[in-house]
Amino acid sequence: xxxxxxxxxxxxxxxxGCGNVGGALAELLTTRADEIAGRTGMRLELAGAAVAxxxxxxxxxxxxxxxxxxxxALVERSDVDVVVELIGGLDPARPLVEAALRAxxxxxxANKALMADCGAELAELAAANGVDLLYEAAVAGAxxxxxxxxxxxxxxxxxxxxxxxxxxxxxxxxxMGDEGMDYAEAxxxxxxxxxxERDPTADVEGDxxxxxxxILAGLAFGSDVVAADVQREGITAVQAxxxxxxxxxxxxxxxxxxxxLVDGGPDVSVRVHPAMVPRAHPLxxxxxxxxxxxxxxxxxxxxxxxxxxxxxxxxxSAVLGDLIDAARNLRAGAPAPAPRRSHLRIRxxxxxxxxxxxxLEVFDRxxxxxxxxxxxxxxxxxxxxxxxxxxxxxxxxIFLTHTxxxxxxxxxxxxxxxxxxxxxxxxxxxxxxxxxxxxxx
Amino acid sequence: xxxxxxxxxxxxxxxxGCGNVGGALAELLTTRADEIAGRTGMRLELAGAAVAxxxxxxxxxxxxxxxxxxxxALVERSDVDVVVELIGGLDPARPLVEAALRAxxxxxxANKALMADCGAELAELAAANGVDLLYEAAVAGAxxxxxxxxxxxxxxxxxxxxxxxxxxxxxxxxxMGDEGMDYAEAxxxxxxxxxxERDPTADVEGDxxxxxxxILAGLAFGSDVVAADVQREGITAVQAxxxxxxxxxxxxxxxxxxxxLVDGGPDVSVRVHPAMVPRAHPLxxxxxxxxxxxxxxxxxxxxxxxxxxxxxxxxxSAVLGDLIDAARNLRAGAPAPAPRRSHLRIRxxxxxxxxxxxxLEVFDRxxxxxxxxxxxxxxxxxxxxxxxxxxxxxxxxIFLTHTxxxxxxxxxxxxxxxxxxxxxxxxxxxxxxxxxxxxxx
Numbered sequence: 001x002x003x004x005x006x007x008x009x010x011x012x013x014x015x016x017g018c019g020n021v022g023g024a025l026a027e028l029l030t031t032r033a034d035e036i037a038g039r040t041g042m043r044l045e046l047a048g049a050a051v052a053x054x055x056x057x058x059x060x061x062x063x064x065x066x067x068x069x070x071x072x073a074l075v076e077r078s079d080v081d082v083v084v085e086l087i088g089g090l091d092p093a094r095p096l097v098e099a100a101l102r103a104x105x106x107x108x109x110a111n112k113a114l115m116a117d118c119g120a121e122l123a124e125l126a127a128a129n130g131v132d133l134l135y136e137a138a139v140a141g142a143x144x145x146x147x148x149x150x151x152x153x154x155x156x157x158x159x160x161x162x163x164x165x166x167x168x169x170x171x172x173x174x175x176m177g178d179e180g181m182d183y184a185e186a187x188x189x190x191x192x193x194x195x196x197e198r199d200p201t202a203d204v205e206g207d208x209x210x211x212x213x214x215i216l217a218g219l220a221f222g223s224d225v226v227a228a229d230v231q232r233e234g235i236t237a238v239q240a241x242x243x244x245x246x247x248x249x250x251x252x253x254x255x256x257x258x259x260x261l262v263d264g265g266p267d268v269s270v271r272v273h274p275a276m277v278p279r280a281h282p283l284x285x286x287x288x289x290x291x292x293x294x295x296x297x298x299x300x301x302x303x304x305x306x307x308x309x310x311x312x313x314x315x316x317s318a319v320l321g322d323l324i325d326a327a328r329n330l331r332a333g334a335p336a337p338a339p340r341r342s343h344l345r346i347r348x349x350x351x352x353x354x355x356x357x358x359x360l361e362v363f364d365r366x367x368x369x370x371x372x373x374x375x376x377x378x379x380x381x382x383x384x385x386x387x388x389x390x391x392x393x394x395x396x397x398i399f400l401t402h403t404x405x406x407x408x409x410x411x412x413x414x415x416x417x418x419x420x421x422x423x424x425x426x427x428x429x430x431x432x433x434x435x436x437x438x439x440x441x
Numbered sequence: 442x443x444x445x446x447x448x449x450x451x452x453x454x455x456x457x458g459c460g461n462v463g464g465a466l467a468e469l470l471t472t473r474a475d476e477i478a479g480r481t482g483m484r485l486e487l488a489g490a491a492v493a494x495x496x497x498x499x500x501x502x503x504x505x506x507x508x509x510x511x512x513x514a515l516v517e518r519s520d521v522d523v524v525v526e527l528i529g530g531l532d533p534a535r536p537l538v539e540a541a542l543r544a545x546x547x548x549x550x551a552n553k554a555l556m557a558d559c560g561a562e563l564a565e566l567a568a569a570n571g572v573d574l575l576y577e578a579a580v581a582g583a584x585x586x587x588x589x590x591x592x593x594x595x596x597x598x599x600x601x602x603x604x605x606x607x608x609x610x611x612x613x614x615x616x617m618g619d620e621g622m623d624y625a626e627a628x629x630x631x632x633x634x635x636x637x638e639r640d641p642t643a644d645v646e647g648d649x650x651x652x653x654x655x656i657l658a659g660l661a662f663g664s665d666v667v668a669a670d671v672q673r674e675g676i677t678a679v680q681a682x683x684x685x686x687x688x689x690x691x692x693x694x695x696x697x698x699x700x701x702l703v704d705g706g707p708d709v710s711v712r713v714h715p716a717m718v719p720r721a722h723p724l725x726x727x728x729x730x731x732x733x734x735x736x737x738x739x740x741x742x743x744x745x746x747x748x749x750x751x752x753x754x755x756x757x758s759a760v761l762g763d764l765i766d767a768a769r770n771l772r773a774g775a776p777a778p779a780p781r782r783s784h785l786r787i788r789x790x791x792x793x794x795x796x797x798x799x800x801l802e803v804f805d806r807x808x809x810x811x812x813x814x815x816x817x818x819x820x821x822x823x824x825x826x827x828x829x830x831x832x833x834x835x836x837x838x839i840f841l842t843h844t845x846x847x848x849x850x851x852x853x854x855x856x857x858x859x860x861x862x863x864x865x866x867x868x869x870x871x872x873x874x875x876x877x878x879x880x881x882x
Contacts, residue, residue, distance in 0.1 A: 035596075036596050039596075039663075136593065143744060152588055152762040280726075282726055305747070306744065307744035313740040313741075314741050324592075334769075
């Protein structure tokens with residue numbers, strides 16, 4: 001472990017990546033230097049900032065001699081105490097983080113892809129070098145999620161973590177619910193407001209949320225899932241009519257990242273899918289681009305951590321909290337505890353049980369309901385409530401099922417697609433928090 | 442600083458007080474010993490439990506030789522590493538905590554009265570002895586509030602903290618809102634369910650929330666407010682009709698503990714009062730006996746931390762998180778950072794500005810509205826909305842004001858009481874989160 005060079009407790013920070021979050025962090029470090037020193041007894045000083053292109057304009061004006069395009073050299077410079085990685089992605093972030101840890105420098109990162117895919121290996125490397133690897137900003141931006149799970153709940157038996165961890169999709173679903181917009185319209189608005197990328201795939205298909213689900217599973221259960229292990233469904237198939245129906249039934253539609261013990265463990269389920277959440281559930285009140293993580297534990301009961309999931313300043317706030325922690329631990333020579341990791345079996349979604357909302361468009365002719373109901377029955381999927389709405393010469397049938405095995409519901413859907421009276425399958429949503437809650441079985 | 446005695450990283454815990462929380466903690470320590478050791482590398486072992494009356498039955502069966510009625514001797518026993526204080530109140534908790542800290546033993550406490558009234562002195566004593574004083578369970582039970590404020594937001598400029606930190610009053614107000622119950626009826630139900638004491642004064646008059654407001658102010662602003670400094674109004678004057686009206690206007694009524702910078706600081710306001718919270722505000726979704734703390738900061742934006750605010754198991758979960766932290770820091774020889782303290786001026790409520798809801802019962806005769814409106818105008822209190830409801834030969838006038846100085850509103854109320862046409866002043870509620878938000882001025 002490297003001790004800070006300066007006896008006056010100056011801690012020198014190497015910043016890798018200087019976009020929105022990096023710029024906001026540089027600004028906080030500069031404008032709040034005295035304030036932070038007064039509170040923490042440490043002066044956090046920018047040793048340098050590595051960027052890909054020295055000629056590009058920076059969101060925060062930085063002394064030119066702080067900038068470099070040689071990140072590797074910056075990480076290994078002898079006057080650097082702590083490294084902040086805000087490049088994102090795996091390459092070159094991963095080798096740079098490894099180099100920093102090997103050089104005995106604590107690393108703070110906001111990189112969800114890196115932590116989802118290499119979190120276990122990097123945590124081991126950090127532990128072997130006796131330094132911190134902190135990543136509060138990688139999940140839910142400014143919301144304290146990682147630290148509470150790792151420290152406050154260190155002795156807790158967590159049974160489930162459910163997160164609204166993607167602000168783009170939550171914004172889209174909120175607009176669909178509030179204004180009756182269809183998906184394409186709400187997506188276009190999100191793009192206009194800068195809340196969705198021009199290519200929104202990573203958000204709307206659930207990939208971003210899947211990386212965060214993997215991280216949450218690691219924290220809550222020590223499970224070594226990576227993003228690719230996480231079964232995911234995005235929100236592109238969710239229709240305005242489904243959201244409106246959910247509303248009439250007392251639910252809101254949310255894209256959830258779920259990590260839970262199946263049947264009390266040790267098997268886990270880690271998945272991302274849209275779900276109907278009862279309006280009285282705390283997650284239902286998470287609107288627009290906000291994020292929240294809902295935790296259920298044996299002794300603690302239900303907890304929720306809520307706030308801004310993205311944006312330069314909120315993410316920089318989380319990075320700054322980690323940075324102060326890392327600097328303090330470095331001075332004390334005692335890194336934060338690393339989460340344990342173990343290989344837990346991931347239960348495929350088909351083996352889980354859940355209540356479902358299903359929407360079918362059918363040709364409105366005699367006998368159609370009987371035919372459809374027979375298919376449900378043949379797969380042991382029991383119907384709790386049904387509603388039929390006219391739709392020209394078609395009709396829409398909405399079903400709420402009792403808890404059923406997912407595999408049985410998928411088999412039901414496969415058979416329904418073969419029925420001549422069924423035109424198409426519309427929305428398929430899991431129902432959360434009902435008396436029939438999601439569980440394994 | 443005392444190092445743990447056992448090279449196998451056994452950390453021995455002295456438990457002071459063995460009621461609901463203490464019993465639940467003893468149970469967690471016993472039943473999860475292996476699990477905790479596996480995760481943390483430390484074996485937490487109960488060294489002894491001090492109780493007032495050895496003959497009383499315990500919620501958790503404990504080996505008889507662990508029990509003692511000599512708390513002082515237990516705290517100072519040479520085989521004790523960490524002390525957990527769950528007695529509550531100031532005496533004998535305070536001298537026992539002081540003795541433990543002086544003996545170089547970290548202390549974990551759930552004692553809000555102690556931390557509100559002696560937090561600054563005890564934190565100094567802990568720092569002087571190089572050990573931890575942790576108190577996550579003192580505010581909002583299982584909800585991680587203290588650690589996020591102290592660590593995650595260590596570099597943040599917090600502007601306001603608003604908490605629903607008393608489950609009893611939140612339960613009562615929730616029932617009044619859901620069922621139209623009046624206060625006495627909802628209180629009786631809370632008492633039946635064991636959610637309110639037979640003498641509910643400390644809860645319903647805001648005293649419990651005031652202690653927590655003082656602790657939150659210390660954490661957020663380093664302010665050295667004690668509970669007695671906190672201006673408080675309870676919920677006993679809130680009527681069913683006020684809650685119903687708030688509902689019709691799109692608000693819910695909540696008892697809030699507020700600590701905020703006035704006009705950007707350094708003056709602070711620390712207070713407890715019922716308030717109208719817009720239904721879309723995250724605090725509005727905190728129902729029943731749940732607690733939540735809502736934090737606003739310059740970079741992080743809005744955060745909310747939500748969960749179970751009381752109860753044996755949830756509080757024990759928070760104590761256990763602190764205990765693991767304290768044990769780890771003790772082994773590392775590096776205590777957690779103590780919050781800084783400073784003497785900030787407390788701005789009296791009369792100098793603040795807020796929008797108000799006011800309910801008046803008046804004799805229904807010509808000219809009454811003109812007389813009332815004249816009083817408002819004479820104190821520069823501007824009316825935003827008014828509604829009149831018949832009430833036999835009386836009428837109820839409901840006013841929503843624009844933002845006004847509290848002192849002016851109080852003067853208005855004083856004058857209104859003198860008006861012959863005004864029978865009585867009903868509910869007076871501050872309105873939160875409107876475009877006219879609470880602020881100093």
